[in-house]
Amino acid sequence: MRAQHGEDLSPSFHPVRWIFRENPVFRLLLGLCPALGATSTAMNGFAMGAATAFVLLCTNATFSLVKRLVPRTVGIAVFLVIAAAYVSIADMTLKTFAPSIHRALGIFIPLIVVNCLILVGGGAPASACSGGGAPGAFSPSFADAFGMGLGFLLSLVLIGAVRQIGSAYLPVFGMPPGAFLTLGLLLAAAGRSRNGKNEPSGKR
Amino acid sequence: MFSVFLSAIFVNNLLLRQFLGVCPGTMLCGGVRKAIASGGVIFCIMMCNSTASWLFDRYVLLPLNAEHLQILFSVLILLTTTWSVEVLAAKLLPSVYAGEHFRLSYGTHCAVLGVALLNLRKGYGFAEMLVHSSGAAIGFSLALLLLAGIMERLRFAPGSERLKGMPQALVAAAVLSAVFHFVVL
């Protein structure tokens, strides 16, 4: 994950950018696990996207409030604790009010905490990424978080819709191989991903 | 026990059947050698983290009736274990640690946390937890290795740039996922 967020990510309000040019799933290749695992239907995709967007927005808002009080060394930990709190809230809410969806999304709800999208879009400190690359000094605004969440939500709904419609004709789309297949085909259709590394990194 | 192990490797393979740890860093990990190295590291971290999470859940959270804090503490334990394994590795095996192989991509965190949570959700006992975690780690590394072999070969494939990289890796993963679906010994 070598997202290169830099000068072109101005803090101005550009939610549309996150939907197309910098779609988190199709262009930035962020949050692929839920994009595969929680999209067997459009409804599941929507729920997953909504939960993620909720956590993203809330974490972003809360963290930016307390950011100045947090020493840099524990920044990442505090950030994750906040995210985990919101994830727990989302988890409980879904469990109580939409148990069938909660069951369908399964483990992907708690895993929102470690979703790359949250770490990048929520403005986690650079040390969040212990290796794969760093989001750098990118500090997203609330608008960015909103756009990103929306982009993610729409992507998941799209994938879910494709799989749901596809599985009516070719049941493989509803199964794990179909998830990979759908995302692979959609990524190919979306064109070259923005964070460059659309090819093996280890050219020896 | 044996079937838990086997199904953790194949039918319930983390990467290919449960979609945990899917990201460019794992799908295109950059060569077979690197896949082998990271497979080993992932195995260590998964085992440590699963054990720690299980113990904490069983002996702290359950007695306190605080299961709603499971997610929070799982994340904290994940942070602690990855951090301590790194520190330990840097101390004990500086040469290995210095190599780029040691650095894990994002996706693996998702997989490591996923295994720990699966262990708790399925209510495994200690032995089952160990067997399941090791099976999951082996399965994850196996998937990583197979994909690395395929993608290493496809490095120089002709054809549209659109297809290269992640799209091809995902479709290859789709086929492997289908294969693992059937591997029920």
Place this chain on the structure above:
Amino acid sequence: MPDEFEAVSSPHIRGEETIDSIMWDVVLALLPVMIASVVFFGAAALLALLASTFAALFCEAAVLKENRGGVRRFFGDGSAAVTGVLLGLSLPPIAGRTEYLWIPVLGSAVAILVGKHFFGGLGWNPFNPALVGRAVLTISFPELMANLWTVPGIDGFTSATPLRTGGGYTLLQKFIGNIPGCLGETSALAILLGGAYLMRKRHIDWRIPGGFLGTMAAVAALHTAGVRGIDAAFWGAAWREILFQWFSGAALLGAFFFATCYTTSPATPRGRLVYGAGCGLLVALVRYYGRLPEGVYVVLLLMNALTPLIDKYTVPTTFGGGDRTMNEKIGSITALLVAILLSAAALTGANALVKRLAAGPASERAQIHLEELVAPFNRVIGGDGFLRSATEKGEYLKVFKGGELVGYIVQVSSEGYGYDDIVMLVGADTALAVTGVAVLEHDETRGVGDRAFAEDVLARFRGRSLAAGIDFDGVSGATRSSAGVRSGVEKALAMLAEVVRKGE
């Protein structure tokens, strides 16, 4: 005479073989197999083969410009034709019925577009395209692809998978053909003819089919030894078993035509041996210990995925790079020993596992949750107290209401279509009439098999008993799953009947 001549690198002469000549030779070698399938399965087989082949060619032409414009160009280098024919041969006979002709067409399209050209086209596909096409079909339409083994000549008659039941066919029948199976699998003779032609033309290396069939034979012999012990008649029995394994299902077709696909098998000689042996070992293990009726195609895909790794670690020792002859000897002996040890270990493990699963009680976890699971289900019976009891066949709950025994709840599992058992609860009143059925866990195909578990379907069991007969119509398209539920109910009632009889 020109003043200047071509200045090109040596060598200046070339062999005769080209991609085209090899590919069309493979098609030629497949001809006896195709003829056998048409002879035994009739015109439908021809239709299926034509559909798959032409669909493959059309898709190829859609992708490749050089395959457009002219009949000769349309047929191209033959690689698409090979894929199409192989896919057609791996389909069940019903694929040739007009209402199912979309199966070969869809399979070929997936094979060529996704399996081949998505990865860069000829020479780059990591998986055999025909197998990718077949895998998608098998996963999507398991009942169509695997469940209906049409007996040749008798249209529409379905029988159980011969591999599981033995099918009652003699070895000679299996050798000549005329047995149920996929189109290309029916005649061992035809496959051997084609394979011999390819070996003679040196298009395929003996190591792949040799390693494949040899390892299968070794495991089959070991299995025979394990089942009946080694006595005077051992070798006869072992050979019968070996030939049965070879001539059944897709073993021969896989060994000679699918596994030898150039692009997806190793390029090094040692690698090919390892690859062939790996295929054979896994196929034998899947057949003896797996839940799949036929594992050849899946095993081949798995081995395809291993090919880059095999290639990487079997680079031949350079001439003069060590005592080669000795190395070779050690290498082959080690490979053989490892294969034997692995299969022996797997046999022992699987044996122990099967015994434990058959004899042991339900797993600990299931017991803990039984009461919990029963709670909502119990509403039908309306009990207020439970007593956990057990017979040697399994556990059950006695349901009490006001201290009076009103019924039973049994947890049973039975085999469905999926790979995991159907686990269900069956409730019965004291007269042993069914009060309710609930499916707890299953691995049936979503949207297909699980229709058998719909509440209204399960409700049809209510009131039935063994005495009255469980007259239950399966859900069409989910026959195996329905049968699984039914046999589970029967099992539960039989167990309770015994409980009642013993007066417990």
Place this chain on the structure above:
Amino acid sequence: MSLKRGTFSGGISPLYKKELARDKPLEVMREPERVSVPLKQHIGAPCTPLVSKGDDVTVGQKIAESEHFVSSPVHASISGRVAEITGASVVIEGTGRSAFSSAVPRNFEALSAEEIRAAVREAGIVGLGGAAFPTHVKMTPPRGNTFEYVLLNGAECEPYLTIDERIMIEKADRVVAGARVLMKGVGAPKAVIGVEEDKEAALLSLRKAVSVFPEISVAPLAVKYPQGGEKMLIKSLLGREVPVGGLPVDVGALVVNVGTAVAAADAVTEGRPLYERGITVTGGGVKEPKNLVVRIGVSFAEVLDYCGGLAPDAVRVIAGGPLMGRAVVSLDEVVVKGTSGILALTAEEAKSAEERVCIRCGRCVDACPMFLTPNAFAVCSRNALLDEALGLDIRSCIECGCCDYVCPSRIPLVHLIRRCKAEIEARKLAE
């Protein structure tokens, strides 16, 4: 030696096409009027001229020499006047017939090993099979090594070429004499002459010739290419493998082409230097294929002319055999010591087809007599993966062309391998 047929693993069986020239007896070509003798016809340091423009020279006179050990002197191939000395060759214009007057025959049995090696060097003997490595260098073992066998290479596995076969048939006694001279020169107790088993006449006449020398034997070899490769020949005859990066002497063998053996015998016993050699002029593009003895430095045009000229459909002219020979651009090229034949191929023979993608069929791996992986080299070469290629032992490649010959996709493997090797060398120099 047993009479068992010697062979090696790998290799190919191309169409031999030897019937074109096989039955044509050795024929001495008319003496050219003008020769252009290159100063470097061998592997090693080039020579500096000993004559200057206008000097009269006689046939067999040494006209160029070098101080370096790994080098070989050059002799005048006709009598006449030095017309010109260009940077790379000495041009001599002839003055009538010029036969070499041989010195008083010497009894090589009386000579020491050093004297024999000196005589071989003085006569400018190099490997005539094509590599043109100075023979006296080969005969000087590195310290600590001794020769056990002299192996005469009569395999002649290159298609089309028949000159060695004719020499073995017609000059079997001289071949055997050469073997004895070389045995004496390197102190080897035994010699084996390896001949592909389809060359029955050659086997027969050689067997007759060696019958009085029990220390020399004739061994039939499997008919396949590259049976005449140094390492393959040793494997076939002795069952020994030259280690990676090693020399034949590491397994106690000296491998010399039969033509070279004859030249060595002539040099030591008659003092005759290497000013002429036998070549096969053949191929579908040559009107009258012949086995000729020609003077060094004669142009290809003149030789082809002597053989009735080129057929109109000849598209490619090759110095050497069809599998390892070099395509020449112009017929002004001259015959040198390493030229084993002149081949003119028609378009049908030199099939060139469109290159396709690699289908990983592994035929190249099967064919490689050095047990290498040419398909991987092609990938390395195209993507400049030099270290990977080194790891796969690309330097062990003998460029025999087997992989290229069998490739159904017509990938120019030898070309790619050469390029990769050159890049590796260039990188090494740069470091």
